[in-house]
Amino acid sequence: MATEKILLQMLANPPDPNEALPLSNRRETILGTTIPFLIISWMAILFRLYVRFRIVREPGWDDFFVVLAGTCNTIATTFLIKSTEYGLGHHLLYNPLPHTIKYQMMFYVENGLYITEGAIIKISLLFQYLRIFKAGTMRWISLTLLVIISLWGLAYSIMTWVPCFPIREFWDRKETTKCYGFGFNDQESFIRLFESHTALNMVFDFFVFVTPLVLFKQPHLRLKNIIAMTGVFLIGGSVVFISIWRLYTIVEHRAATHPYIDFTWWSPITLLLSCLEINLAIICASMPIFWPVLEKSLSHIFVTSEVRISTEQRYREEAGRGFELAGRSGSVKSTSGNSRESLTREPTNATIDPYAHYKDRYILAQVDPFWNDSLPGARVETEVASRPKPKWAI
Numbered sequence: 001m002a003t004e005k006i007l008l009q010m011l012a013n014p015p016d017p018n019e020a021l022p023l024s025n026r027r028e029t030i031l032g033t034t035i036p037f038l039i040i041s042w043m044a045i046l047f048r049l050y051v052r053f054r055i056v057r058e059p060g061w062d063d064f065f066v067v068l069a070g071t072c073n074t075i076a077t078t079f080l081i082k083s084t085e086y087g088l089g090h091h092l093l094y095n096p097l098p099h100t101i102k103y104q105m106m107f108y109v110e111n112g113l114y115i116t117e118g119a120i121i122k123i124s125l126l127f128q129y130l131r132i133f134k135a136g137t138m139r140w141i142s143l144t145l146l147v148i149i150s151l152w153g154l155a156y157s158i159m160t161w162v163p164c165f166p167i168r169e170f171w172d173r174k175e176t177t178k179c180y181g182f183g184f185n186d187q188e189s190f191i192r193l194f195e196s197h198t199a200l201n202m203v204f205d206f207f208v209f210v211t212p213l214v215l216f217k218q219p220h221l222r223l224k225n226i227i228a229m230t231g232v233f234l235i236g237g238s239v240v241f242i243s244i245w246r247l248y249t250i251v252e253h254r255a256a257t258h259p260y261i262d263f264t265w266w267s268p269i270t271l272l273l274s275c276l277e278i279n280l281a282i283i284c285a286s287m288p289i290f291w292p293v294l295e296k297s298l299s300h301i302f303v304t305s306e307v308r309i310s311t312e313q314r315y316r317e318e319a320g321r322g323f324e325l326a327g328r329s330g331s332v333k334s335t336s337g338n339s340r341e342s343l344t345r346e347p348t349n350a351t352i353d354p355y356a357h358y359k360d361r362y363i364l365a366q367v368d369p370f371w372n373d374s375l376p377g378a379r380v381e382t383e384v385a386s387r388p389k390p391k392w393a394i
Helices: 003-012 027-055 061-086 097-132 137-161 187-217 223-252 263-301 339-344 361-367
Strands: 307-311 314-318 321-325 332-334 382-386
Touching: 027 061, 027 263, 061 097, 061 263, 097 137, 097 187, 097 263, 137 187, 187 223, 187 263, 223 263
Parallel strands: none
Antiparallel strands: 307 382, 314 321, 321 332
């Protein structure tokens, strides 16, 4: 459909130029939603790569595809933010024509990347499942989903990257332009293609994220494993929910053409949901890789248990003199003898047996395996009492 016809349709039902901007259309909302989640998703990717390359030393195709999805997501987010300078969030009818052409160019890149990376991140997850399921029914299910989603992603990617002949006429339309599907040759085919892609995306999200639920049936799962897996599946559930929400916005506004054609006004909420969906999917795909290593590292940093040590004081008798070594203060008490002997344990007479320490009951108990260590003063007892690590401590 030529630009002139689109403008004539908008002029037939012009929007209020002073209409208040919805929350999703504001630039600060777009920046505040996309940038933090983009940073978090890249943190998850980098943690994942560190574990795979430096600790496990087993990188695979799933790592390649998650990096590819993250790269596409970064470029798409950059174009999404930049498009706010060319009319995104405002009414298309009141946008200058040069800005509208710029916006169409950026939307072409955004739409192509979001549709492509939506398939790529699912492929990454399925390659990850193939690492877990080495044989059996679950492996065949993962392989089947991998083939179907790859073909689905390839087909829709071709239609979004080559919507017109030549491609540049997607944003520089003429009466003779030959477009189809995402190229908006006619309104009905454009709406049906958007709705079909989003519906299939939602279905595939559901199947990909419920496939590993079979892991809950594994015997002898510890509570820590169950909690960690539940957290991952909650994020996966959020991805499915956002996919459903995105489908709702497309159906409600009929791919930004209802109640009137206004791509820059109705699109922001759909684009934001697409961005959130990809970021959460990347985080969900990476968490099972790096979280066990991160948790183990944190357990070495923070105190997680308490230890109490109690000792039995040693009592020694020598030729009518008794010495008690106090465990807490380190003082020496004497039951008999003069003060010099009591404090220094050195006899005052000149006769000293140089081998006396070999006859000490405590020393004999430590070095002689046949010594009877049940005799008084022959052993030191230590009791170590600890409490288990709290379940929610990090």
